[in-house]
Amino acid sequence: MITLTIDNKKVVVEDGATILAACEMAGSKVPTLCHEKKLLSFGACRICLVEVEGTRTKFTPSCTTPATDGMVVKTMTEALIKARRTILELLLISHPLDCPVCDKAGECSLQDLVYEYGVSGNRFKGIKFTLPVDHISPLIERDLNRCILCGKCVRICDELQGVSEISFVNRGMRTKIGTDFDRPLDCEFCGQCISVCPVGALTSKLFKYKARLWELENIPTICPYCSNGCTLILGIKDNQIKTITSHDDIGINEGNLCAKGRFGYEFVANPLRLKKPLVKRDGKFEEVDWDEALGLVVTKFNEIKTDSGANSIGALGSARLTNEEIYLFQHLIRQGLGTNNIDHGGGYSYQGLIGLKESLDYPASTNSIHEIRETKAILLLRADLNETHPNIKIEVNLAINRHQARLIVADNKRIKLSANVASNLIYKPGTELTLINGLINLLIKNDLINKDFIKEKTTGFDKLLSCVKKYTPEYVEGICEVNPQDLELAARVYAEAEKACIIVTCGMGLCGNNRDIALAASNLALLTGNIGKESSGVYILPEKNNSQGALDMGAVPGFLPGYMPVDKPGYSAFQMLEAGKLKGMFIVGENPVMTYPLPDVQKALESLEFLVVQDMFMTPTAELADVILPVGSFAEKEGTYANLGKRVQKLKKALLCHGETKSDLEIFIDLCQRMGCEITTDNNPLTSFIKEESNPLTSFIKGEFAGEDKPWKNNNWKGKFIPVESDEIKTDRDELLLVSTGSHLYSGSLSAWSPHLLEVKGEACVEVNYKDAKKIGLDAGDPVKISSKNASIKLKARLSDNIPEGVAVVETHPLLNVMVLFGQKMMPIKGKIGKE
Amino acid sequence: MDKLNEIIDKYRETEGALIPILQEAQEAFGYLPKDVLVGIGKGLKLPLSQIYGVVTFYSQFFLTPHGKYTIRACRGTACHVQGAKKIISTIENLINLKEGETSPDLKFTFETVACLGACALSPVMMVNKDYFGKMTPKKITTILSQY
Numbered sequence: 014m015i016t017l018t019i020d021n022k023k024v025v026v027e028d029g030a031t032i033l034a035a036c037e038m039a040g041s042k043v044p045t046l047c048h049e050k051k052l053l054s055f056g057a058c059r060i061c062l063v064e065v066e067g068t069r070t071k072f073t074p075s076c077t078t079p080a081t082d083g084m085v086v087k088t089m090t091e092a093l094i095k096a097r098r099t100i101l102e103l104l105l106i107s108h109p110l111d112c113p114v115c116d117k118a119g120e121c122s123l124q125d126l127v128y129e130y131g132v133s134g135n136r137f138k139g140i141k142f143t144l145p146v147d148h149i150s151p152l153i154e155r156d157l158n159r160c161i162l163c164g165k166c167v168r169i170c171d172e173l174q175g176v177s178e179i180s181f182v183n184r185g186m187r188t189k190i191g192t193d194f195d196r197p198l199d200c201e202f203c204g205q206c207i208s209v210c211p212v213g214a215l216t217s218k219l220f221k222y223k224a225r226l227w228e229l230e231n232i233p234t235i236c237p238y239c240s241n242g243c244t245l246i247l248g249i250k251d252n253q254i255k256t257i258t259s260h261d262d263i264g265i266n267e268g269n270l271c272a273k274g275r276f277g278y279e280f281v282a283n284p285l286r287l288k289k290p291l292v293k294r295d296g297k298f299e300e301v302d303w304d305e306a307l308g309l310v311v312t313k314f315n316e317i318k319t320d321s322g323a324n325s326i327g328a329l330g331s332a333r334l335t336n337e338e339i340y341l342f343q344h345l346i347r348q349g350l351g352t353n354n355i356d357h358g359g360g361y362s363y364q365g366l367i368g369l370k371e372s373l374d375y376p377a378s379t380n381s382i383h384e385i386r387e388t389k390a391i392l393l394l395r396a397d398l399n400e401t402h403p404n405i406k407i408e409v410n411l412a413i414n415r416h417q418a419r420l421i422v423a424d425n426k427r428i429k430l431s432a433n434v435a436s437n438l439i440y441k442p443g444t445e446l447t448l449i450n451g452l453i454n455l456l457i458k459n460d461l462i463n464k465d466f467i468k469e470k471t472t473g474f475d476k477l478l479s480c481v482k483k484y485t486p487e488y489v490e491g492i493c494e495v496n497p498q499d500l501e502l503a504a505r506v507y508a509e510a511e512k513a514c515i516i517v518t519c520g521m522g523l524c525g526n527n528r529d530i531a532l533a534a535s536n537l538a539l540l541t542g543n544i545g546k547e548s549s550g551v552y553i554l555p556e557k558n559n560s561q562g563a564l565d566m567g568a569v570p571g572f573l574p575g576y577m578p579v580d581k582p583g584y585s586a587f588q589m590l591e592a593g594k595l596k597g598m599f600i601v602g603e604n605p606v607m608t609y610p611l612p613d614v615q616k617a618l619e620s621l622e623f624l625v626v627q628d629m630f631m632t633p634t635a636e637l638a639d640v641i642l643p644v645g646s647f648a649e650k651e652g653t654y655a656n657l658g659k660r661v662q663k664l665k666k667a668l669l670c671h672g673e674t675k676s677d678l679e680i681f682i683d684l685c686q687r688m689g690c691e692i693t694t695d696n697n698p699l700t701s702f703i704k705e706e707s708n709p710l711t712s713f714i715k716g717e718f719a720g721e722d723k724p725w726k727n728n729n730w731k732g733k734f735i736p737v738e739s740d741e742i743k744t745d746r747d748e749l750l751l752v753s754t755g756s757h758l759y760s761g762s763l764s765a766w767s768p769h770l771l772e773v774k775g776e777a778c779v780e781v782n783y784k785d786a787k788k789i790g791l792d793a794g795d796p797v798k799i800s801s802k803n804a805s806i807k808l809k810a811r812l813s814d815n816i817p818e819g820v821a822v823v824e825t826h827p828l829l830n831v832m833v834l835f836g837q838k839m840m841p842i843k844g845k846i847g848k849e
Numbered sequence: 850m851d852k853l854n855e856i857i858d859k860y861r862e863t864e865g866a867l868i869p870i871l872q873e874a875q876e877a878f879g880y881l882p883k884d885v886l887v888g889i890g891k892g893l894k895l896p897l898s899q900i901y902g903v904v905t906f907y908s909q910f911f912l913t914p915h916g917k918y919t920i921r922a923c924r925g926t927a928c929h930v931q932g933a934k935k936i937i938s939t940i941e942n943l944i945n946l947k948e949g950e951t952s953p954d955l956k957f958t959f960e961t962v963a964c965l966g967a968c969a970l971s972p973v974m975m976v977n978k979d980y981f982g983k984m985t986p987k988k989i990t991t992i993l994s995q996y
Contacts, residue, residue, distance in 0.1 A: 177896030184906045193901035
């Protein structure tokens with residue numbers, strides 16, 4: 014520890030802390046422009062100068078100088094004020110004073126400092142820059158004339174995002190921030206650069222001329238997109254979201270957001286949103302009032318129940334609903350309609366979590382998100398984080414860049430994170446289990462396993478041992494097409510690290526074997542003793558904002574809330590959608606026609622006697638409904654979401670209801686009452702779940718939020734080795750192996766209605782290797798028809814050398830159902846591609 | 850591109866080898882075309898934006914084709930006093946190029962520099978790696994006619 018004096022005040026700081034950190038601790042405000050807490054020190058702007066007694070230099074930059082014992086620091090002397098004024102004058106030589114039309118005005122660090130230091134004139138004269146403003150790049154506007162070259166955007170893009178889209182270009186007076194060869198931005202459009210820009214050089218195009226910053230009411234709430242659970246700050250004016258920002262000290266995301274979180278809010282104010290309940294009469298939708306619509310729902314469902322039994326009714330919920338809503342929905346279906354036919358996410362999106370429940374008795378990621386950054390080795394197992402969980406990618410980048418973690422990427426293709434890997438395992442699609450069994454075989458052979466842990470904390474090791482015996486590196490090479498050296502290196506990197514974690518995504522792309530992959534990952538972690546300690550474990554990253562909650566709250570055929578098994582499990586989602594199985598369905602917040610891998614969903618839904626769809630938009634599924642109940646968006650309701658670390662976070666109502674919509678919760682309460690299904694004060698979400706701090710539903714979630722220890726803290730806990738194997742998929746010479754991966758915009762339930770996000774996404778594409786393209790005779794951008802035994806679809810070709818030969822990657826797209834190619838099994842499938 | 854891979858391989862084990870690689874690549878290709886920078890980026894696992902930043906920082910790297918002969922005229926203080934302006938305008942007239950331009954036949958590129966470090970010989974010019982001192986308009990004509 015270091016003791017020093019700042020402005021006559023003694024402070025104690027940790028070794029290695031900068032003078033700036035010490036000043037902050039002492040409560041002395043030192044101005045900064047290029048400093049950013051979450052980035053490495055840079056020392057570009059010199060505005061944070063302080064005086065240190067006894068040094069030869071007059072001023073010392075506080076953000077880059079480490080504090081030393083006995084230092085005596087002054088932060089606000091006459092000389093310092095003069096120096097800072099001069100620096101501001103120098104910046105103002107070229108910085109345009111177009112504050113009246115600048116979107117940053119009001120939150121501009123330069124404006125604030127010029128005001129604070131009273132810089133009114135300028136002793137220096139020089140030319141203002143006249144660089145063209147970049148209006149071409151989507152979402153982000155770059156006016157480099159306003160840039161003060163603090164380099165924060167360059168550094169956040171490099172250090173946290175790992176994208177390095179921009180850099181310092183040219184030198185001297187002509188230095189600017191630019192892309193290579195001055196092209197428009199073609200990056201992930203996370204907008205992190207906007208969030209750190211101290212001036213108005215980088216601004217959001219969506220916010221341009223929408224409001225002055227000081228007019229906005231800032232309301233923090235939870236992001237409705239992925240399972241990371243970032244806190245968004247909604248900037249509200251006139252009952253509309255004008256912009257979304259973040260704050261370093263609010264929420265688990267530490268101020269970091271991705272493109273979806275920052276720019277994906279347009280769906281809320283989309284004019285296509287449904288405003289009134291609709292009832293289909295003679296094939297046409299008519300607007301009706303709530304009483305009529307809900308009355309009809311109850312009458313019809315009761316009729317079907319009386320005529321054909323409760324088992325002929327089924328319900329699909331959504332992992333986008335709040336915990337309270339899902340709880341009440343399953344209550345309504347189970348108590349009100351009397352059936353266990355309830356599911357969500359196609360019945361497959363949560364199978365990874367089920368896998369962990371089986372092996373570790375804990376149906377969620379074992380460790381918290383921020384522990385990733387301090388781990389020593391990371392195995393990304395089919396986890397293209399740039400696409401699916403951009404903020405988890407930040408954790409991985411921090412681990413690599415700041416904690417010397419080593420990365421192993423196991424995927425069907427080269428992903429963006431592959432650039433920094435210790436070992437890159439590109440395996441033949443569908444052979445994940447063989448690959449992991451191969452790693453396990455190597456660990457056992459090379460004695461890289463934790464024998465004490467296996468003996469004391471696990472069961473079933475013998476079964477695993479006999480299962481993996483045949484998975485020698487040569488055998489694995491034959492099936493996975495991964496060379497033995499790479500496999501050996503990966504095994505060593507993972508097992509020799511003092512703490513290592515495995516990250517798997519689930520519920521996205523092909524997830525037919527999600528449960529088995531989770532089990533395989535868990536086997537690997539148990540084998541090396543990487544369960545139950547910090548910065549290790551298995552992370553299962555589900556797709557949606559409340560994927561965890563939907564499972565915890567029992568929106569599944571086999572479990573009640575809190576994973577209590579039911580006596581007679583209901584139909585799974587796929588079973589419900591077999592034509593003729595059901596007479597009535599209640600679909601809430603899901604769009605099976607666009608997202609389920611079943612080619613005949615539409616037929617099945619059309620064959621129903623009665624279909625109720627509860628959604629914000631007229632989706633292709635809603636078009637088939639008899640009654641449509643319009644609902645409020647995340648910004649118009651209260652409730653809680655559980656993120657992938659089981660952290661339960663509250664939504665805040667920021668907007669008034671849209672038209673005559675109701676929240677899902679209000680609808681469920683109304684229906685419960687109409688169906689005579691009891692809501693006591695104990696389980697009335699409106700009176701107790703949301704309003705009170707202790708939410709009774711959290712007893713079903715447990716984990717981090719309820720302060721309950723994880724099961725392995727219990728001495729009697731034992732992890733189960735559950736061996737898993739898979740069949741190989743063989744392709745003929747003229748066939749490709751089709752694969753689908755999760756994409757940046759997921760299924761499109763929200764993003765499809767956010768036009769600017771869609772613009773970034775571009776058209777639906779199939780990615781193939783250059784060599785395969787040549788064989789088929791394809792050029793980049795060619796329209797192609799791609800077919801499997803299940804279906805065929807049309808999209809555009811994209812050529813890439815990131816895809817191995819013989820494989821075609823079909824990204825999910827918000828406007829096209831690509832999953833139909835794969836059918837119920839949701840595994841890689843043989844297929845053909847031809848020019849259309 | 851084989852040539853480029855050879856250069857990159859030579860430095861594969863060296864930390865911070867970007868600048869020598871750029872220099873050798875420029876030597877081999879005459880300038881640094883985009884494809885070469887992309888290749889270097891892939892080889893060194895460096896983002897293209899950062900390589901572009903380095904290339905544009907140093908005046909020794911060119912992104913456009915350069916003439917076979919690069920003529921550099923000094924406009925430093927000593928040369929200026931000794932009549933560099935006249936020298937520069939003579940060169941410009943003789944090869945019909947303005948400062949920073951390259952002739953369409955890719956024979957000459959003309960540049961001016963702040964100092965060539967040979968003030969005793971001012972006014973000075975260079976053609977590729979050869980120095981020519983105490984220049985006069987007449988001498989320039991003879992020198993350039995040799996190329």
